[in-house]
Amino acid sequence: MDRSATLTPVxxxxxxxxxxxxxxxxxxxxxxxxGYRIIAASGGIxxxxxxxxxxxxxxxxxxxxxxxxxxxxxxxxxxxxxxxVGYVRHAGKEHTSRGGLRVHTHFVFLNHEQFxxxxxxxxxxxxxxxxxxxxxxxxxxxxxxPTLDLGEGSTQLPAEKAMLPSIEAAWYSSIIRxxxxxxxxxxNGSALSENCEHLAWRLMPRVxxxxxxxxxxxxxSPARGVDVYFAADRVDETRRAAAATDVKWIxxxxxxxxxxxxxxxxxxxxxxxSPYAAWFHLVDQALAxxxxxxxxxxxxxxxxxxxxxxxxxxxxxxxHLNRIHAAGRDEAERLTARYAGCAASCxxxxxxxxxxxxxxxxxxxxxxxxxxxxxxxxxxxx
Amino acid sequence: xxTTATLNMKKLEPDVCLICGTxxxxxAVQCGVCFAPMAxxxxxxxxxxxxxxxxxxxESNVGKTVYLGVLLDxxxxxxxxxxxxxxxxxxxxxxxxxxxxxxxxxFPPKTPMEANQWYWAYYQVLHRQLERWIDLVMPDMAGESLxxxxxNPHTFRVIHNLLNKSSGMLLLCDAAQAADGATQPDFFxxxxxxxxxxxxxxxxxxxxxxxxAIVLCKADHCPECFDxxxxxxxxxxxxxxxxxxxxxxxxxxxAASVVGSLGYAYDQKNQxxxxxxxxTALCGILEPFEWIVQQL
Numbered sequence: 001m002d003r004s005a006t007l008t009p010v011x012x013x014x015x016x017x018x019x020x021x022x023x024x025x026x027x028x029x030x031x032x033x034x035g036y037r038i039i040a041a042s043g044g045i046x047x048x049x050x051x052x053x054x055x056x057x058x059x060x061x062x063x064x065x066x067x068x069x070x071x072x073x074x075x076x077x078x079x080x081x082x083x084x085v086g087y088v089r090h091a092g093k094e095h096t097s098r099g100g101l102r103v104h105t106h107f108v109f110l111n112h113e114q115f116x117x118x119x120x121x122x123x124x125x126x127x128x129x130x131x132x133x134x135x136x137x138x139x140x141x142x143x144x145x146p147t148l149d150l151g152e153g154s155t156q157l158p159a160e161k162a163m164l165p166s167i168e169a170a171w172y173s174s175i176i177r178x179x180x181x182x183x184x185x186x187x188n189g190s191a192l193s194e195n196c197e198h199l200a201w202r203l204m205p206r207v208x209x210x211x212x213x214x215x216x217x218x219x220x221s222p223a224r225g226v227d228v229y230f231a232a233d234r235v236d237e238t239r240r241a242a243a244a245t246d247v248k249w250i251x252x253x254x255x256x257x258x259x260x261x262x263x264x265x266x267x268x269x270x271x272x273x274s275p276y277a278a279w280f281h282l283v284d285q286a287l288a289x290x291x292x293x294x295x296x297x298x299x300x301x302x303x304x305x306x307x308x309x310x311x312x313x314x315x316x317x318x319x320h321l322n323r324i325h326a327a328g329r330d331e332a333e334r335l336t337a338r339y340a341g342c343a344a345s346c347x348x349x350x351x352x353x354x355x356x357x358x359x360x361x362x363x364x365x366x367x368x369x370x371x372x373x374x375x376x377x378x379x380x381x382x
Numbered sequence: 383x384x385t386t387a388t389l390n391m392k393k394l395e396p397d398v399c400l401i402c403g404t405x406x407x408x409x410a411v412q413c414g415v416c417f418a419p420m421a422x423x424x425x426x427x428x429x430x431x432x433x434x435x436x437x438x439x440x441e442s443n444v445g446k447t448v449y450l451g452v453l454l455d456x457x458x459x460x461x462x463x464x465x466x467x468x469x470x471x472x473x474x475x476x477x478x479x480x481x482x483x484x485x486x487x488x489f490p491p492k493t494p495m496e497a498n499q500w501y502w503a504y505y506q507v508l509h510r511q512l513e514r515w516i517d518l519v520m521p522d523m524a525g526e527s528l529x530x531x532x533x534n535p536h537t538f539r540v541i542h543n544l545l546n547k548s549s550g551m552l553l554l555c556d557a558a559q560a561a562d563g564a565t566q567p568d569f570f571x572x573x574x575x576x577x578x579x580x581x582x583x584x585x586x587x588x589x590x591x592x593x594x595a596i597v598l599c600k601a602d603h604c605p606e607c608f609d610x611x612x613x614x615x616x617x618x619x620x621x622x623x624x625x626x627x628x629x630x631x632x633x634x635x636x637a638a639s640v641v642g643s644l645g646y647a648y649d650q651k652n653q654x655x656x657x658x659x660x661x662t663a664l665c666g667i668l669e670p671f672e673w674i675v676q677q678l
Contacts, residue, residue, distance in 0.1 A: 035442025036526040051537045054530045059495035098489045221496040
């Protein structure tokens, strides 16, 4: 099954527009030549971006499925600081008639703010491209294209998964562990639920998504050096291509890295000795309790500081926010004092701190009321 | 006294890529940086000879894969004065793909741009007249990757390294298009030679000595180029001709053809015509290679 085919088209609105540079990479015959190349591009694409695009662009036979409606998504940071997203699909027969279908990729380049409006999610960006392109991919060879209006953006969450099978939860957990550690990985989600790859991507802190390349629906090629490759089909072939490389293979049918970690160690104690143990514990617990959507929202808000210290602080804050609702006076006062002058190092911490201060205020008021109520009782008793 | 080849052999290590010099894990099948098969260097060590790299270059759809596949098959069948032994099964894949497709009246599939999917052939070739064994490495590069590298150098590092290490090159040019008046083959050839000029980086007052065979492909469309390939190049690839004269010392011109007659299968529904190679009639395939070998 072609997993990347389930893109969500993103609507555009005239009010809030985002103009982005874009390019089309495919194979057509023109007076300038033939074969796979950039056939059209907007003026703002820089030479370094052209080079990276050409290195990353899928060429002949690169879509995993040979069906005419097969699609793929590729995302990669470029040295200019922008993030490139390619929406890959077939566009009729290859003109040289040497077999197979023409592979067509529409690339867009988004700056930090523009990519943020799509939650740093290449699936959502590709959905926006798909909505604009419609059924007929452009094969016009033009030297300069106008910039593309990607609309207002979308931070839509992947389809919520209430209670995950433990093997799937462990698969997500392994992907997060390896990608946070900086490893290149291939995640085989072919036997798991639909859209699991999309959710896996969104379970990574947003600031890391901006720096990681990804691909789905296209043939694995070590030449691309993709950080997170989702093997949705032709798994054995992918495995052979990745053999004898240092790419981590994450497969639910095999022992998953980090999956042996305990889900419920006592507070403050983590079976995992990794510097990210507190964060991994939070992730494991949230997945085990079916709170994947909540976890995605938290990850979306981590727009900076995904260091071990930063994520540990966020995880502890999240834990303390949960605990403050039922905390006793001593603990509530201790936690309130702890976070009194605390400065947030990312959006998630800011959001959690605001919630924490409100929750702490409410809790302390409740405790005051309880204490007044109980002292009132004593008075009545007296 | 140690020969140059023996001296160079000391530099070869089984885990160091022959093309880009990157150290790879012992178990690596391909170089992690340029994707050349590591078997090439391991086989070279076993042969105790440093191999010569001969690159077949040219525009997309000019016929590099077909030319190289047919050439290797001819060598394997002891054509001319050659005897050739493939070093490893991976070396046979290209010729098998090309010959089996042509036998089924199809052109072989396009070579993908992804370097890890290119075919590499490593052959031990004996030229019986010269009485000399040569180890030849011949990669089948995608024309699109070559064009991208020429347009923006260092896009594909493997191409830069390969051309820099090449002992000889076969530059394939589309004679059929040029004979029809198209300027694109001439411009591409010029860009390619200009790129080679910058890669080889010899002084302005010196000319490049690496042997380059300019091969006019699809010559069956314009048989006149068999009579005098050099005159054909001068007339139809004048920019290439001039650049060769100015910058390259060791250039020879050839015409080649693989397909005897071409039919067209017409798909009425989609209004598409597919060229069908009805039979092969090999002509001028071996000569450019033979010339390169003589120059090594």
